[in-house]
Amino acid sequence: MSPPRASVAAQIRDAAPLFAALGDETRLAVLLRLASGGPGSISHLSAKASVSRQAIKKHLDVLEDAGLVRGIRQGREHIWQLETRRLVDAQTYLGKISAQWDDVLERLRNFVENDE
Amino acid sequence: MTSSDRIEKKTVLKAPRSRVWRALTSAKEFGTWFGAKFETPFEPGKPARGRITNPDYDHLTIEIAVETMEPERLFSFRWHPYAIDPAVDYSKEPTTLVEFALAEVPEGTELTIVESGFDRIPAERRAEAFRMNEGGWTAQVKNIDAHVAT
Numbered sequence: 001m002s003p004p005r006a007s008v009a010a011q012i013r014d015a016a017p018l019f020a021a022l023g024d025e026t027r028l029a030v031l032l033r034l035a036s037g038g039p040g041s042i043s044h045l046s047a048k049a050s051v052s053r054q055a056i057k058k059h060l061d062v063l064e065d066a067g068l069v070r071g072i073r074q075g076r077e078h079i080w081q082l083e084t085r086r087l088v089d090a091q092t093y094l095g096k097i098s099a100q101w102d103d104v105l106e107r108l109r110n111f112v113e114n115d116e
Numbered sequence: 117m118t119s120s121d122r123i124e125k126k127t128v129l130k131a132p133r134s135r136v137w138r139a140l141t142s143a144k145e146f147g148t149w150f151g152a153k154f155e156t157p158f159e160p161g162k163p164a165r166g167r168i169t170n171p172d173y174d175h176l177t178i179e180i181a182v183e184t185m186e187p188e189r190l191f192s193f194r195w196h197p198y199a200i201d202p203a204v205d206y207s208k209e210p211t212t213l214v215e216f217a218l219a220e221v222p223e224g225t226e227l228t229i230v231e232s233g234f235d236r237i238p239a240e241r242r243a244e245a246f247r248m249n250e251g252g253w254t255a256q257v258k259n260i261d262a263h264v265a266t
Contacts (some may be wrong), residue, residue: 112131
């Protein structure tokens with residue numbers, strides 16, 4: 001029943017910065033904007049935001065470190081885009097917790113439906 | 117993309133609402149399918165502490181803080197998800213809210229489970245939760261299965 005240690009340790013190393021990066025309102029807003037509007041520059045991303053360009057840049061750096069976005073130089077500025085693979089990773093983790101609830105729910109189902 | 121803050125499960129159980137309500141809110145019955153032995157009954161506003169009954173994990177305790185008990189409608193509690201390290205004091209950390217909502221349907225009882233508040237859980241704890249996911253919880257669930265089947 002013990003998990004494969006090496007891969008689990010690797011998962012933990014991977015997961016912590018990912019969730020830290022996602023755990024901020026402004027960064028989530030930036031991600032959503034990239035998701036719905038496609039790749040964009042910092043000026044584009046900070047146009048409707050209530051925070052400064054500098055702040056947006058900092059958030060983009062955090063997101064880039066976590067592998068959630070990628071900045072590609074285009075002339076004098078960077079164009080930022082989503083790295084969808086990492087978002088799928090984040091969902092995988094929640095999916096695991098979700099699967100546990102599925103298991104528990106089935107135990108409850110057995111319990112109440114097979115009552116004498 | 118689903119929310120990173122909550123997990124929601126909905127299912128229909130072929131049992132009357134009163135039966136499901138008892139399985140959820142009687143500490144003894146809850147413990148039977150969940151795999152823990154509680155020392156105190158569940159009461160709104162009160163913590164209930166139990167001991168995990170799986171022999172591999174029986175050094176662990178489970179503590180829930182019961183919030184709402186609206187008969188045959190809503191049962192909710194807060195807990196520290198995967199508070200499994202006896203060396204760690206989880207009491208200062210944010211909790212998640214677990215809600216069981218019941219509704220009557222022709223086939224029996226529609227049960228909705230929502231666990232929310234994951235966004236406030238520290239990242240390193242979440243990583244730990246994922247680790248537990250791989251082993252302990254699965255073992256626990258299998259044990260409940262064996263218990264219910266006998």
